[in-house]
Amino acid sequence: MLRYLSERLFRLLITLFLVLSFAFVILRMSGDPALIIMSPDAPPEAIEAFRQAWGLDAPLWQQYVGYFVNLFQGNFGASMKDGAPAMQVVLERIPATLAITIPALILQLLIGVPAGVYAALHHNSRIDRMLMGFSIAGHTCPSFVLALLLVMTFSVTLGWLPTGGYGTFQHALLPILTLALGGAAVLARFTRSAMIEVMGQPYIRTALAKGLSWRQVVFRHAFPNAAIPTVTLIGMMVGGLIAGAVIVESVFSWPGEGRLLVTAVSSRDLSVVQAILLVVAACMVIANLIVDALYVILDPRLRAGNRGAKS
């Protein structure tokens, strides 16, 4: 089990390293950073000073090493906008993003999993088809369209909730709902197919045949087994929430990481983009580690040291 987890950790660290190298490579490929970060019509002396300050006159491999040394020291450069350290600018926005993504994650689990289980247990019924119809609609509807529909309904027509902004609980409701609905749709679909597969297994028939109640079979025998493949989805869900936050925060003017990224990209504030890239990569690594740990907890085959079918 420890070997399995440490192996996964190693792979994830490679991923993190690749993300950082990716940022380095495209930053260098995209032209002279001095010219991009300073403006092209800055005085030549200033550009030269910038190059020296950032070590841009050194050979490429030295720059690469220096880049990592800087990252480990927490030095991400300064934001172009106000000269504040980029990492600080990025970290300041994290609470706002968590304030909508964590409730959205919980909400989508609360909607998606029961809907999927229910649909699976009533396989091919009218309710199953309806739920799956909603599910396809949910994950093919772009989040900005969903967000605007919600705004039109709850803010413009009914006037119950604000169209955007930050502060009160009411401001957070629509962003959370938008984020949660899309994820819940995917989750419901996945839970349903996992559950259908498990319900067809011989051990379910055995459990029913030996006289266990339907409820017991579903919750004690079927659900834990269906949960195993569903857990892999959590990594994807976190990724989806991060990507979703970019759009949703922009629609609702929510001052989180996503909106910061959009403004940083449109003003080409490269240090901030780089810092966000790192934070997102770290989040994904952590999410994937949690998935792996949950896997071990849920699947006794892994606990015993046997790698089982999935790796």
Next chain:
Amino acid sequence: MNTPSVALPSHFQRSRSSLQAFFKSWPPLVLLSLGWLVAMLVIALLAQWLMPYGFSQIDLRARLQPPVFLGGTWDHLLGTDELGRDILSRVISAIRISLLIAFAATAISTMLGILLGMLAAHFRGWVENVVLVLIDFQASMPFMIIALAVLAFFGNSLPLFIGLMGFYGWERAARISRSLTIAANEQGYAAATHDLGASAWRVYGKHVLPNIASTIIVNVTVTFPGVVLLESGLSFLGLGVQPPMASLGNMVGYGREYLQSAPWILLCPSFIIVMTTFSMSLVGDWLRDQLDPSVS
């Protein structure tokens, strides 16, 4: 059976049951979806003849006119936007741009995935490991974030944007083609054609590829709507297709400011995005059931 007295009802019954059989293999919703997709394709191909006005033709005297079903005139069927540009023409032009990007990007991503997947399956060893690490990297980062980072570093132009979208979802195609090619190599036919003296290109291109094509096609139906969603999302944020070009996403993005006064600006493109991705997913699900019964 053929006695005249029952001929009519049995004939009637047969035609009804054959109609039922037809709808069983071609569910009405799937037919509608296919119809929608074909219509979009036709609109995209014939765009310049279908547009009643130029897509960037400004007419300040006819600003923010409602569509005909909300009390507008027949001059502008779907109304006009804040600069008096005809929404119908813009939507038609946007369908063309969005479909062009989606088709090109899906093609690039699928070919890249097949190529890398087959390379991994052919060479195994370190080549396979490199491909697997790349797949892990691509799958572990939300592509939206990577795309935004690249756009920040490189700026934006249409060819670059299409190329960037071409990296969306290649890892799924690579995973599929890798595992299927490994399986194919273990079957007799690939080894047999190889022993007959066929080059690797021939074995993979003419023998393995047709055998794994059905799964790849199903994957295309997942990638395509994904690209449409991604492109429209980025364009919505103002970071994808740049004005004056119209894309479905940027029409929604710019129409957002008129959400209360002129909601039709964003409703029509939103509707088209949703219908297109929805249709593609339905067709994809149906295709998967047809081609690959083991998955469902």
